[in-house]
Amino acid sequence: MTATETAPLAGNSVAPRAHPVSVARCYRFELVKLMSQWRIRLLVLACWIAPALFVAAVSQQSTLPTDTLFGRWMHATGWAGPLVVLGFSGTWALPLLTSVVAGDVFAAEDRLGTWRHLLVAVRSPRRIFAAKGLASLTVILSMLVGLAASGAVGGLLAVGNRPLVGLDGHLLSSSHAAAEVFLAWACVIAPTLALAGIGLIGSVALGRSPMGLLLPVLAALVMQLAQMLPLPVAVRMALPGYAFIAWNGLFTGPQQAGPLLIGIAVSLVWALVATAIAYLLFLRRDFTNLTQDTSGRRAVTAGFLPLAVLAGATVAVVGLATPSMGSGIDQPKVQRSLATAFAHLYRMQTDELNRPAVAEEQLRVSAACDKGGDRTADEGAGNDWRCVVTWHLPGVQAAGTAVYQLDITADGRYVADGDGPKEVNGYFLVHTSHGDAPNPLWQFDGNVELLHTSPKG
Structure with a gap:
């Protein structure tokens, strides 16, 4: 599974050893495969176009989405639009995108039955995992950048580069607002990576099952539900989804950076642990058995039980570090x-x-x-x-x-x-x-x- 040897050449007694294909070549191959899928191309195009059209259209309406954070300021400044898009993206768009990309990057080989061909061509499961992980990360980040850039362009063209009112009523200059808007978008990279890691686990462990594709969305919905419940602050901050809403603290004076930094740190830990779990599950897969495309109950247990343990550990660490086991609102x-x-x-x-x-x-x-x-x-x-x-x-x-x-x-x-x-x-x-x-x-x-x-x- 890890290496093969070519047939001996005429006149030689020792056959040359075939070396695995480099990660760079595998990465380019996997990236081309991803971008050749019509749904991926359509999603990338939508991420770079749809937010600009949405923000420009809403900014010209007489009624605004005042129930959305910064929605009431879309008539006043072009920097409110990308923040409205950010709120929607953290709730729906980014979980869906990670599901379509990371949640399907390994399962697609199971559906097509191409694992044997890929292993023979690359000769290294480790390099296959690295290439697929990097390719899916590249596509996801290109979508996230498209959402941010498109929303900003649409707002600036429709309304203009004007100051933005922060969440404590103070006025941010145009340049300050621009810096904070793009910093807020950069902060949601960490929870997006956490969802992508969960998607890799589902794609590896569940194979053809649609649950692998839906796993990041389901995880995001559970975390959103937890944020709406009257849970202690430490419990909420210990979930990777908290960073999707903690960017609000960037728009107060002084900035409420503590919750945001905790949310980013927790998200990065989840991303690393989830990716490591997916990597170990992938290396232990039996690719010789064509009737079994997953590791069954053992893989599910080995994949998701550590995440439950990780959730408990992060709750304990955040609870001891803050400490804040109340609502935080008095x-x-x-x-x-x-x-x-x-x-x-x-x-x-x-x-x-x-x-x-x-x-x-x-x-x-x-x-x-x-x-x-x-x-x-x-x-x-x-x-x-x-x-x-x-x-x-x-x-x-x-x-x-x-x-x-x-x-x-x-x-x-x-x-x-x-x-x-x-x-x-x-x-x-x-x-x-x-x-x-x-x-x-x-x-x-x-x-x-x-x-x-x-x-x-």
Whole structure:
């Protein structure tokens, strides 16, 4: 299985040894095979074209996807579009792409019955695995780059290179927004690799079974469900899918980098372990038995039981390192986050209405929040948070107040919906000297830092 010898040449008593084909040649061969499949070519083309068309079309509509992070700013800046695409990609597109590519790269040989021909030609199972893994990684990364580049181009052409409002209300310049957008896309490479590693396990262990192809999608759905449940922060961060949403912390000031770095580290560990498991399973396969294209129950046990153990180990390590076994959402954090965002956005509204400029230190913004009344603890996710924001204007004795209803999800993201007074946050439009403009204080997104509190920014 690992080497063959050619027939002796005339006049020679010793036959020359046939050497395995190099990994580089195998890689080029596998890459050509992948790109020759019509569904792969179609997906690559869609990744490079569809996001630009989607972002350009949505940016010209009167209604925006305000339930999507940064969706409400797609009329204001071209950098909101690629972030909307990123949110969709982390939930649906990237798991599907890894399934189609990594989840099928070995199983295709089982369906076609070409393992014997490939082994005779290459003479090294190890080099076959390396070539197939690298080829699938190349295709997946080309799709991810296409999604990012296409979304950015579509947004910039449709709306323009304008500043972006962050998740705490502060304004990012065009260059700063561009850097953060592409950094956010780079951060999701790690969880994509983790899903690709899981796809390799399914492709090797399950062979012709469609479950091998669906394994990355199923794993992503399970991890998304876990993120929606009221699980401890340590449990959520210990799953590789957390990095798909932790990029939100890049758009706050100061940046909430802790959860993102943990999510990337966990994803890379999962990618390495899953790939190693797939490699060991592939080397132990019996390619001489044409009626059995997988290693059966033993392969499934050897492939997926270590991942369950890995999940428990990462939960234990993250739980000890943070430590955070609660929800990470409590009253002081919510109040500080809301007050910071309101102060930034109040100044933005002041500029829109051509009012006298005021510094945030002069505003002295504070928030008082309550969750579900006196009988409910003021902590955890939910849509029953009610907050009263108070601020002061120079030369005015009476303090201003505004009411907000907050819907906070388990990952710390919230939507603050203004509930009066009408002069501040009662309407979605404000009247400016240039006509009606979106009211930044009417409804806005925010983010609660789950791991620890940070000073007011």
